[in-house]
Each structure stands twice: as structure tokens, then as C-alpha cells.
Amino acid sequence: MKRPSAELAELIEGAREGEKFPLAKLISGLERPDSFEFRKLLFETLSSLGLDGKNSLTVGLTGTPGAGKSSLLGELASEFLKSDSGETMAIVAVDPSSHISGGSLLGDRTRLSLPAREKRIYFRSQPSQLELGGVNPYTYHVIRLLRRFFRYVFIETVGIGQNEIEVSKLSDLSFLVLQPLGGDQVQFMKSGIMEVPDSFILNKCDETALANSSFHMLVTTLEFLKDVMPGKSVPPVFKTSTKTKQGIAELLDFIRKAKPAPDRSEETVLQLKKWIKNEYGNFGLRSIESISSDVSNEFETLEETALREIGKNLKS
Ligand SMILES: Nc1nc2c(ncn2[C@@H]2O[C@H](COP(=O)(O)OP(=O)(O)O)[C@@H](O)[C@H]2O)c(=O)[nH]1
Ligand SMILES: [Mg+2]
Numbered sequence: 001m002k003r004p005s006a007e008l009a010e011l012i013e014g015a016r017e018g019e020k021f022p023l024a025k026l027i028s029g030l031e032r033p034d035s036f037e038f039r040k041l042l043f044e045t046l047s048s049l050g051l052d053g054k055n056s057l058t059v060g061l062t063g064t065p066g067a068g069k070s071s072l073l074g075e076l077a078s079e080f081l082k083s084d085s086g087e088t089m090a091i092v093a094v095d096p097s098s099h100i101s102g103g104s105l106l107g108d109r110t111r112l113s114l115p116a117r118e119k120r121i122y123f124r125s126q127p128s129q130l131e132l133g134g135v136n137p138y139t140y141h142v143i144r145l146l147r148r149f150f151r152y153v154f155i156e157t158v159g160i161g162q163n164e165i166e167v168s169k170l171s172d173l174s175f176l177v178l179q180p181l182g183g184d185q186v187q188f189m190k191s192g193i194m195e196v197p198d199s200f201i202l203n204k205c206d207e208t209a210l211a212n213s214s215f216h217m218l219v220t221t222l223e224f225l226k227d228v229m230p231g232k233s234v235p236p237v238f239k240t241s242t243k244t245k246q247g248i249a250e251l252l253d254f255i256r257k258a259k260p261a262p263d264r265s266e267e268t269v270l271q272l273k274k275w276i277k278n279e280y281g282n283f284g285l286r287s288i289e290s291i292s293s294d295v296s297n298e299f300e301t302l303e304e305t306a307l308r309e310i311g312k313n314l315k316s
Helices: 006-016 020-031 036-048 069-082 137-149 162-170 184-190 208-228 248-257 265-287 299-315
Strands: 057-063 089-094 121-125 152-158 173-178 199-202 237-239
Touching: 006 020, 006 036, 020 036, 020 121, 020 137, 036 137, 036 299, 057 069, 057 162, 069 089, 069 121, 069 152, 069 248, 089 137, 121 137, 137 152, 137 265, 152 162, 162 265, 199 208, 208 237, 237 248, 265 299
Parallel strands: 057 152, 057 173, 089 121, 089 152, 173 199, 199 237
Antiparallel strands: none
């Protein structure tokens, strides 16, 4: 293994201590095209330092714009800071219009107006270049990195359909955030998306009458789905309001009880395939059909193997 430069070692040390600037620098390094060498060295070094991210829980919040995802994350963050557990959380908003507004706690959308010394929370806005509202190829690496430093990594994404599936693939726990009487429920049923989230959040429950009828509609739908899909249990539905703070503490409790995936090798292979498809199209995908995580669990090692295969196929 190559040794990290003094500069890289310093950035890692800073990020480890919860400093925002070094972490932001590491992230920009990952977001640069052709970041391969940097990425490889970075993740190898982190692993060798025992920062393997295995204890980190990834939580996805998804749903239509305006459902209250950012507000919920703001409230979860405030609730989180109330306890002295010493645990840390990162929030990644994959949404150009994302606006986290946890009252005075989280201000402007790209910059948290947290006290500069507040090291327990990190917020990052992630542009969604290639796939509108979805997870772009760099986002995966950013999430991988954040897992190495934070106990919880929250991802906020917008969209209905394919995008939710993308996020739920990266998440250990995924929530679909709905608001009372959105046309959402019908829409989600149609696209088969009801299968995807582990849990639902019905937000804006301060709008009591609407919220109650939506809640019953949602629960009835979910119970119906359980009956037609044997083996499925009814997922939890949380009722929240960021105005009255209803349900926020319960939601955080639930999240705290969840366990990270014991093994991310399936995710690694899946993300590699996505990456290769993105860079080399179907030709690339065909070249790496046989690749599996048996080679290694580290993304970059698999990526090197994949590139070799593609190279061979290009020559032949
Ligand atoms: N009444 C009510 N409004 C809310 C609640 N949560 C968020 N909002 C409002 O809904 C709008 C969209 O919220 P936002 O968090 O930006 O939604 P996002 O697009 O899903 O991230 C904002 O005007 C919020 O103030 C809630 O619990 N109750
Ligand atoms: Mg938002």
C-alpha cells in the first residue's frame, strides 16, 4: 500500500476530529473526475486506520418535494443534539433545491448555522448532476466516506420512482415521507414503490383532519398489500409534525435501534456496475459480467479488476 502524503494524513486526522474544512476537502477530492488514485489511497488509508465505517447506519429519506424531508432532518438533528451520547451524524441532501430549516439550528441550505465548534453534525448539499434528484456516481463515494467518520449518515432525495430505489439500495433504513392527502399514495402504489421503503413517515400531522384520513388510507393500503404479498409485514408508519414536534423523538428512537448492514459487498458490486455503465456503457457492463465481491470488498480494487477486463475486451 502506498503511504498517504502528509497533507492527506492531516486532512484525515482533521476530519476524524470532526473538523468541517478537512472533510470538505476530502469530499471535493472524491467529486473530481479521474479521482481514482486519490480515492484508492484515501479509502485504503482509512481502512488501515480502522475507520472502516462498519458501525455507521445509512438512513434514506425520500419523497415528493415539499413533503417536509428537510424540515424533518432539521428536527431530527436538534433532537439528536439534545442527548450527550457523543454520537455524530452527517446529512447529505441530494437535491438542488434542498432547504434544511430546523429553526435557528440549521440555516442556509448549504451552510449549517451551527456553532462552528459543533462537531457532531455535518451537512453537505450534493448536486444531482446526471440523474435528476437521484444519486449521482460521486454521491456514492461521498456516502462511503461519511460512513467512515459518522455514526449516522442521512440522505435526502426527491423524486418518485427509480430514484427511491437507488437511495434505498444505499440505505440500511429507508423512509418514504408523505404529506396528508398528497396524490402520492395512489401514485406510489401504481409504480410498485410500496415495496421499497422500510417505513413511512406521514408528516404535517398538525393538519389534523387531513392527516387522520390520510393515515387510515395509508394503513389500509399497506395492510391490503401485505395480504396480496405473502411474507410481507406491514411497515411502520410514523406520524410527525415539525411544527408541533409530534413524533420526532419516537422517530429518532426507532432510527437509533436500527442496525447497519453487516456486509456491504452486494452494494459495492451493484455500485461498481452502475459506475461502469455510466463510464463505459453496455460494453463495459458486458465486460464485467462475471465480477463479484469475492475479489475484494474494497470498491477501488474491484474497479481496477473491472478496468483490466474492459481493457482486454477493447483489444480483442
Ligand atoms: N404544517 C406543516 N408544514 C410543514 C411541516 N414540515 C414542513 N412543513 C413545511 O412544508 C414546506 C416544505 O418543507 P421542506 O422541509 O422544504 O420539504 P422537502 O422538499 O420535502 O425537503 C415548508 O414550507 C415547511 O415549512 C409540518 O410538519 N407541518
Ligand atoms: Mg428538501
